[in-house]
Amino acid sequence: MHLIGHLINGQSVSDHVRTQSVYNPATGQAIKDVALAGQQTVEQAIAAAEQAFPEWRKTPVIKRARVMFRFKELLEKNADNICRLIGEEHGKILHDAAGELQRGLENVEYACGAPELLKGEHSRNVGPGIDSWSEFQPLGVVAGITPFNFPAMVPLWMYPMAIVCGNCFVLKPSERDPSATLFIASLLKEAGLPDGVMNVVNGDKEAVDTLLHDPRIQAVSFVGSTPIAEYIYSTAAANGKRCQALGGAKNHAIVMPDADLDNVVNSLLGAAFGSSGERCMALSVAVAVGDDIADRLVERMQAEIQTLKVGAYSDTQNDFGPVITRQHQQKVVAYIDSAEEQGATVVVDGRQLQPKGYEEGFFVGATLIDRVTPEMTSYKEEIFGPVLQVVRVQSMEQAMQLINDHEYGNGTCIYTRDGEASRYFSDHILVGMVGVNVPLPVPVAYHSFGGWKRSLFGDLNAYGPDGVRFYTRRKTITQRWPSANLREGAQFSMPTLN
Numbered sequence: 001m002h003l004i005g006h007l008i009n010g011q012s013v014s015d016h017v018r019t020q021s022v023y024n025p026a027t028g029q030a031i032k033d034v035a036l037a038g039q040q041t042v043e044q045a046i047a048a049a050e051q052a053f054p055e056w057r058k059t060p061v062i063k064r065a066r067v068m069f070r071f072k073e074l075l076e077k078n079a080d081n082i083c084r085l086i087g088e089e090h091g092k093i094l095h096d097a098a099g100e101l102q103r104g105l106e107n108v109e110y111a112c113g114a115p116e117l118l119k120g121e122h123s124r125n126v127g128p129g130i131d132s133w134s135e136f137q138p139l140g141v142v143a144g145i146t147p148f149n150f151p152a153m154v155p156l157w158m159y160p161m162a163i164v165c166g167n168c169f170v171l172k173p174s175e176r177d178p179s180a181t182l183f184i185a186s187l188l189k190e191a192g193l194p195d196g197v198m199n200v201v202n203g204d205k206e207a208v209d210t211l212l213h214d215p216r217i218q219a220v221s222f223v224g225s226t227p228i229a230e231y232i233y234s235t236a237a238a239n240g241k242r243c244q245a246l247g248g249a250k251n252h253a254i255v256m257p258d259a260d261l262d263n264v265v266n267s268l269l270g271a272a273f274g275s276s277g278e279r280c281m282a283l284s285v286a287v288a289v290g291d292d293i294a295d296r297l298v299e300r301m302q303a304e305i306q307t308l309k310v311g312a313y314s315d316t317q318n319d320f321g322p323v324i325t326r327q328h329q330q331k332v333v334a335y336i337d338s339a340e341e342q343g344a345t346v347v348v349d350g351r352q353l354q355p356k357g358y359e360e361g362f363f364v365g366a367t368l369i370d371r372v373t374p375e376m377t378s379y380k381e382e383i384f385g386p387v388l389q390v391v392r393v394q395s396m397e398q399a400m401q402l403i404n405d406h407e408y409g410n411g412t413c414i415y416t417r418d419g420e421a422s423r424y425f426s427d428h429i430l431v432g433m434v435g436v437n438v439p440l441p442v443p444v445a446y447h448s449f450g451g452w453k454r455s456l457f458g459d460l461n462a463y464g465p466d467g468v469r470f471y472t473r474r475k476t477i478t479q480r481w482p483s484a485n486l487r488e489g490a491q492f493s494m495p496t497l498n
Helices: 039-058 061-077 079-090 094-111 153-164 179-190 205-213 226-238 261-277 291-305 326-341 396-405 419-428 464-470
Strands: 006-008 011-013 019-024 029-035 121-127 130-138 141-145 168-172 198-200 217-223 242-246 251-255 283-289 345-348 367-370 387-393 411-415 433-436 472-480
Touching: 006 039, 006 179, 019 079, 029 079, 039 141, 039 168, 039 198, 039 205, 061 079, 061 094, 061 153, 061 179, 079 094, 079 179, 094 153, 141 153, 141 205, 153 168, 153 179, 153 217, 153 464, 168 205, 179 198, 205 217, 205 226, 217 226, 226 242, 251 261, 251 291, 251 396, 261 283, 261 291, 261 387, 261 411, 283 291, 283 396, 291 345, 291 367, 291 387, 326 345, 326 367, 326 387, 387 396, 396 419, 411 419, 419 433, 464 472
Parallel strands: 141 168, 141 217, 168 198, 217 242, 251 283, 251 411, 283 387, 367 387, 411 433
Antiparallel strands: 006 011, 006 198, 019 029, 121 130, 130 472, 345 367
């Protein structure tokens, strides 16, 4: 069976001490093995990055940007192969994988603007003959730890900006679907990136902990579940590292009585069930304001869900595919079981779905659960599967209170025709990314992505302007040259312009 290794100092490296199977989730069969890096292998990658940093830091920013331009071209050229690798190991349908790759590409495009983004600031004559300016300097060796659900997009949130800012990078992708991530990273060498600037180590907690404790790592970016995000952040901070750790979500959509129901239904189908619900921005709770709109919403959703097609990644007629592992399939089913046991109504049940020819795959069908209440386990916790729950309330204030009281604050949206309601909602909801009649309010590449509350640990969001700030340090320089016309005696008080 093919063994997936690591990319260190521009070379493919295998660590044979420990391996793990990589599955095709549509068939349930192991298709590859991945090497799990031990401490020594991770330290080898860090050392390669540290060695490459002095020269890469000195490389003019326009030359760093040109590498990103060529990298973008190579991503477009190899898009079909990348999407196939995503589909084989993640299960994502090819059209969904193509959308993921495009959103990642947009972050590469933004990074191509580094000569403008890193210009800094300058002020002349802040004092007699004194000039002052700010520069944005790289941190050194930085690391990224990324999840299984977006093996192309999420790493591309991180290392293009980090690298173009002059840093060197060590990436630890998910060991569940590593091939697409590794292949994309390998294209950087073809794009002209010097060896050692970008390194990839596949692994588990041992690899993660090595990155978190090694003093050569200056900053860590993470996307994953909230318990792990909290651990990453606290451990990185305790070791003196800058950290941004993006965690879990429970994203609500408020459906107002005046909402365009056709738009709501179509939006919820894609936002709740796309990518099998394995998105941190998936809409997993519809909060219907009033029983009338709730009844109509459930009736329409029930009918439309019956038309959804679920199966293997290669059939682009399918709407979504399997979940990532057998264990995760069982976990999603257990949440549906718990909702039913605690009094909710399972309107559409996806627990027994077995697509023809893929009976051993890790499938869960689109599931609709009505009359869910905030006390239920399935409401409190992130399901991360193709499950949409409907909560009924009697007012917009009640709906907003539900959202504001929840521990997560990643994304939310409101469906309404009322401009006053949407403005009030946008102003007062305690969530980081808000949509108005937009189900997945994921910011474009030239804004920044990040939630509130226990959905984000750290002060800076991912990519966009915050990405530049995260991967650089500001240095302010104040300068005066001696002048025959400007002589001053010793000053013992704080300098001022009085």
